[in-house]
Amino acid sequence: MTSWLPFEWIAALRFLREGRMQTIFILTAVAIGVAVIVFMSAMLSSLQANFLKRVLTSQAHIQLVPPDEVARPQRLSTAGSMVAATIQRPTQRTRSIDQWQTFVTMLASWPGIVTVSPTTSASALAIRGAASRSVTLTGIEQDLYFRIVRIPDYIVSGTAQVLTDDILVGTDLARELGVTLRDKIIIRAASGATRTLTITGIFDLGNKGANLRSTFVALRTAQALSDLVGGVTTLDLTVTDIYAAETIARAVQAATGVEADSWIKTNAQFFTAVKAQQSSNTLIRLFVGLSVAFGIASVLVVSVIQRSKDIGILRAMGSSRGQILRLFLLQGGLLGIFGAILGAGVGGAGLVFWHSYMRQADGSEIFSLIFEPSLFIGAVVLAGLTGIAAAAIPALGAARLDPVVAIRG
């Protein structure tokens, strides 16, 4: 007997050891519960982080665009009457954001905003010989823009450099136009302006539509082609807290009068899915935790009944009610902690196995696994606390046992 341990610890460990089958069954139950929690939580957080990374490294957290143009009814001198009975919604021209340089300066020092990148977007035709494809031409200041959308990470050929006569195209556009690195293509903008640009990089954004439609040129080139010299159509922002993007967007819109759309708003369905995923995970944890707690409690209730004579003898030998209480609380805590350690290992190993087994069609991983140490530590601590909480009622019952009644059994 490790007599350097307090009496409660020794007795708790011995009682668990003596009721071996009971202990093994409840440890298994706790381990399965915790394994489910660890497996689900690690998988969902990995998936979520992966999705967020994909979404937020290919778009700005907040986009500022010029407000829509609206038709204003003309009025006669007679108050209240209108000239036109029907007012059509006006077409939306490609326009620059008024005072965008002022906004860039202001937003650069805005709390929570990390990067401000001006861009000009316009529709255009990419032409090579007899082939032409409609594309979105995005003019960028590469140093700023690449901090928001990490085009260099997606380059499969060449470099992500865009000087005045350079252009970056997607793999699918390059294939359809039959071009490769250093080839030249003609860009004809909707304004009618035309320019011949050299392909300096080919990227793969992992989406066929994006690879076919997206092109990137220098900001000045896009401004010239879209007849917006000195103007920008969009200000792209990144923020430190991605979940605060909508709040910041609302504040920026109120301060500038420019329309500000956060990624949360433009990806409302995705964001709802993320939230739903978090809620369902929380519910799963709660119910699994409850079943674990009730499992531990039921085993300890039975244990108190089985051990009532032992409790009586211990009380006769001078054990205090507090010692008896702690003895059973400890059993609950130990069952929770050891079950959780076992379950965390099984859950983690199960996820690694599942992750290695589940592959995309091309053999690459579906998503990167992220194992947060806090998940494992948290699971063990929470399971320990759950075990103690579950043991509270049986432990109180044991502590309150009348020794005379207990000895009599």
Next chain:
Amino acid sequence: MADPEPLLRLEGVCKSYGIGTPVPVEVLHDIDLTLQAGEFIALTGASGSGKSTMLNIIGLLDRPTAGRLIIEGRDTSALDDTDVTSLRGHRIGFIFQHHCLISAFTALENVMMPMLVDKAFPSEAMRVRAHELLAKVGLTKWQDNLANNMSGGQQQRVAIARSLAMKPGLILADEPTGNLDSKSADDVFALMREVNQSEKTTFLIVTHNLDLAARTDRIIDMIDGRIVQSSAEAQANAKA
């Protein structure tokens, strides 16, 4: 010269159950009793005569409804649960008829248990004391056996060793030989007598066995919750 303070005194002790109900039952009636240090006493009586209830009250496992229990000059009615538990742990040892040991522990650990509960003993001191006590009851070879792997007589001997662990002034034994064959019962009884004489520990032994009772210093005989004989007269009757 004044008489020395007795080990224990019961003064007008009554015990009732079902107080507050239409039919309260008094199981002990106005008990007066004095136990002196070093006595070896048998408590006899038919089933339901109140022996176990009185033993529980003397052992501080239960409290009287009326009257006083004074142990070594301390009136226990004034003590709270913590003090009662401490006094019981330090000054009173118990030997039970059934389920006398905790099955999850070995013989040695069972003997160490009261010292472990008390927390006042260094680890090595506990072990040495437990070894000494097991040697005294002749079970050194069995020290590492779990309680379930020992015979009834051996378990009772371990229980005697355990009851001595805290060097109590009083040991209460509730039918300690009731479950044993006559040879084992004789051995256990002889052991208790030997401990009584060597340690000067007071024994109060509940027994139905009049032969064994006759070998004690004094017999307290109970009928219907009252002490009817507490003297050599009872012993003479038992011997007869």
